[in-house]
Amino acid sequence: MPDTAFAYLVPQFPGQTHMFFWRELRALEAQGMRPVLFSTTPPAAALIAHGWSAAAMARTEYLATRSLRQLAAILPRLPFGRIMAQAALETGDDRRTFLRDVLICAPAARRLAQSCAAQGLTHVHVHSCGRAALIAALAHHAYGLNYSLTLHGSLSDYGVGQRFKWQGASFVSTVTHRLQTQAATLLGDAMPARAVVQSMGVETDVLRRDAPYVPCAPGEVLRLFSCARLNHLKGHEDSLAALRLMLDAGQPAQLTIAGEDDDGGHGYRRQLEQRIVALGLGDHVRLLGAIDAEAVRAQLLDAHVFVLPSLHEAIGVAFMEAMSCALPTVGCDVDGVPELITSGKDGILVPPHDPQALADTLMRLARDPALCHALGTAGRARVEHGFRAQDGADMLIREIRAKVPPDQPPPETLDRNSYQGPSRNAA
Secondary structure (H helix, E strand, O other): OOOOEEEEEOOOOOOOOOHHHHHHHHHHHHOOOEEEEEEOOOOOHHHOOOOOHHHHHHOEEEOOOOOHHHHHHHHHHOOHHHHHHHHHHOOHHHHHHHHHHHHHHHHHHHHHHHHHHHHOOOEEEEOOOOHHHHHHHHHHHHHOOEEEEEEOOOHHHHOOOHHHHHHOOOEEEEOOHHHHHHHHHHHHHHOOOOEEEOOOOEOOOOOOOOOOOOOOOOOOOEEEEEEOOOOHHHOHHHHHHHHHHHHHOOOOEEEEEEEOOOOOOOOHHHHHHHHHHHOOOOOOEEEEEOOOHHHHHHHHHHOOEEEOOOOOOOOOHHHHHHHHOOOOEEEEOOOOHHHOOOEOOOEEEEOOOOHHHHHHHHHHHHHOHHHHHHHHHHHHHHHHOOOEHHHHHHHHHHHHHHHOOOOOOOOOOOOHHHOOOOOOOOO
16 A cells, blocks of 8 residues: 555544644645544534545544444454453453443444555554544454554543553554653553654745734733633633632633533533622623634734633643744643743743733733733744644654555455445444
């Protein structure tokens, strides 16, 4: 097979936070690569927000299946010694969860191997360390499919069985140095020999200003914008509390939040709506739900300040998008965010879960246009020189070509000729 084609697996694609993957796919294709899209299941309807979502779903093969025939076909090929060794490392409910996940993912692993065999693909890159990684690992052990992983957040966020998921990978990447150190410490000898650090990135030629940034004028309403899933870890309630403190201190302000909860608006969003009412912020907060990339860009260009006080954030593509638009950016000093933002230079970081510190910082920016200009300019430069979408594509091209021999045969399956073609919907 030509070494330009490979499988590209993202769970629940295309979700509301998946703009990065679409950018990376376009960058890969611009260099002659042919990524073939796979996913586990489609996202909830309320989370399908992008203008390109329909086109993405039309070219994505969804692997989830409850087929007993597929399960029966792969069972004899599963590495039960490795599986039970991993299970022995888990305790209590985690052991049962891992074994259940193996049974859930095994039919999907067979479908992945069948599809790759039919299309002549020998490698799959998985942008997750959850069940999608387990699917690839099972396909590797059962049928010889090469795979690689990208870790986008703390290992604890991606469930059980991590040693099993990682130890067969031909290479792995992490989006921060902090995550690489964490993974190496936790995985020990299961850590693949080839591990690289490569952050996500943005299209700086698209996320840019057509006109100069204009800071908040004295007495003007400070326009704050936030873009993230509606989840308590994103610190939205701290943003609301800081907004209340600002208003009480005499600083007029409005907060616009783009993003939806994982239940399509029926989960954490309702808690936020109740909090908005309790704080008397009904006239000062807008919840936009999941919106597409063009709408996000419009909001970034209209805002005075971007704010996202996450309590847990691997690094933050939303920060990169704001900085690329030369928008002063405020976040929290947590996890890998300091690998992107140097506080006081190209953004400002405040302590997590500290609405007063957040309010003080935002009021300072409202009153200091020179600081806003300086932060925005430096933020733009920071992203231009280290966080482009092209960088992730370059890494995948380099690593896949180094690790996958061009003459390697595709994965074998017992009934390759019976493959019925891709499924465009979860089964």
